[in-house]
Amino acid sequence: MIRFEHVSKQFPNGTLAVKSLDLEIEKGEFFVLIGPSGSGKTTTLKMINRLIELSKGWVRINGKKISDYDIHELRWDIGYVLQQIALFPHMTIAENIAVVPELKNWDKKRIRTRVDELLEMVGLDPKEYRNRKPHELSGGQQQRVGVLRALAADPEIILMDEPFSALDPFSREKLQDDVLEIQQRLKKTIVFVTHDMREALKLGDRICLMKDGEIVQVGTPHAFLTNPANDFVREFVGNKQVPVRLEELMVPVTDEQAILPQTKTVSLQAPLAEVFEQLASFEQIAVEDGGKMVGVINRPHAMKVMSQYLRDGGRMHE
Numbered sequence: 648m649i650r651f652e653h654v655s656k657q658f659p660n661g662t663l664a665v666k667s668l669d670l671e672i673e674k675g676e677f678f679v680l681i682g683p684s685g686s687g688k689t690t691t692l693k694m695i696n697r698l699i700e701l702s703k704g705w706v707r708i709n710g711k712k713i714s715d716y717d718i719h720e721l722r723w724d725i726g727y728v729l730q731q732i733a734l735f736p737h738m739t740i741a742e743n744i745a746v747v748p749e750l751k752n753w754d755k756k757r758i759r760t761r762v763d764e765l766l767e768m769v770g771l772d773p774k775e776y777r778n779r780k781p782h783e784l785s786g787g788q789q790q791r792v793g794v795l796r797a798l799a800a801d802p803e804i805i806l807m808d809e810p811f812s813a814l815d816p817f818s819r820e821k822l823q824d825d826v827l828e829i830q831q832r833l834k835k836t837i838v839f840v841t842h843d844m845r846e847a848l849k850l851g852d853r854i855c856l857m858k859d860g861e862i863v864q865v866g867t868p869h870a871f872l873t874n875p876a877n878d879f880v881r882e883f884v885g886n887k888q889v890p891v892r893l894e895e896l897m898v899p900v901t902d903e904q905a906i907l908p909q910t911k912t913v914s915l916q917a918p919l920a921e922v923f924e925q926l927a928s929f930e931q932i933a934v935e936d937g938g939k940m941v942g943v944i945n946r947p948h949a950m951k952v953m954s955q956y957l958r959d960g961g962r963m964h965e
């Protein structure tokens with residue numbers, strides 16, 4: 648469906664962002680590009696719809712070179728979702744979703760039906776949301792509309808560049824589920840950029856890990872977990888497995904007086920299990936190191952850190 652053949656991109660300033668990339672993305676595949684900052688993910692993505700022109704090699708869609716497509720059709724026929732919510736602020740939600748159908752001269756009735764159908768698909772009641780402005784929606788809802796806009800004209804291919812990274816964990820999970828469902832139901836080809844291995848493992852049919860403009864490994868989530876190509880991959884997959892350290896649960900002591908005399912004390916070296924046993928009985932415990940008070944752990948803060956950590960795919964190790 649999308650084929651990269653020896654594709655390189657060198658920017659005018661000399662930066663070689665992508666180096667002789669060979670890649671084939673299948674029709675209907677959820678394909679995830681992951682890698683550290685500056686590894687060439689966005690550049691790779693934007694070469695597909697020619698937001699960035701490639702320097703060497705070829706990109707083909709359905710066998711045809713992208714340079715042989717009409718540039719407008721190419722853009723309209725490929726949905727694109729950005730990290731920053733990029734809705735037009737003065738347009739209503741319905742108008743925002745309808746941008747590409749309007750460009751394609753769909754008739755009013757068809758557009759209206761399509762907008763309502765899309766809003767319903769992600770649980771936004773059209774009657775309530777159709778005529779609102781973007782600022783009258785939460786961040787998560789705005790991003791959902793961003794996804795709908797990319798889907799509006801029913802493109803075969805959708806490109807998504809870190810679409811959920813600005814969202815809170817709850818909205819993020821919800822949108823991941825929405826997009827997975829959409830992809831499974833509508834069989835779109837999705838190319839999805841992320842920094843987050845957990846997101847990649849959850850969403851991807853295949854994952855492509857990049858580093859310095861090159862592919863380190865392409866494969867299924869299962870292959871990444873069971874058969875990492877090298878230490879870099881192993882570290883990238885495993886970096887969420889580091890144990891929570893006791894320090895991360897602490898809030899610093901700002902006012903010694905705030906620690907009540909009868910407050911339970913644990914050592915900085917105490918196992919986490921002991922800390923949580925104490926927190927089951929005490930709202931707050933103090934932490935000492937070599938006889939000196941170094942911090943306090945209060946229950947709500949500790950719960951918050953742990954839940955965030957577990958949500959990010961972490962595990963508790965002792």
Ligand SMILES: Nc1ncnc2c1ncn2[C@@H]1O[C@H](COP(=O)(O)OP(=O)(O)OP(=O)(O)O)[C@@H](O)[C@H]1O
Binds near residue numbers: 686
């Ligand atoms: N317009 C540009 N001109 C010059 N260099 C650029 C340009 N755009 C990107 N680069 C460089 O190309 C390399 C790859 O950038 P790219 O944006 O593709 O990385 P990325 O993997 O998407 O990173 P991030 O995770 O931070 O978004 C980087 O070294 C970057 O500085």
Ligand SMILES: [Mg+2]
Binds near residue numbers: 688
């Ligand atoms: Mg990027």
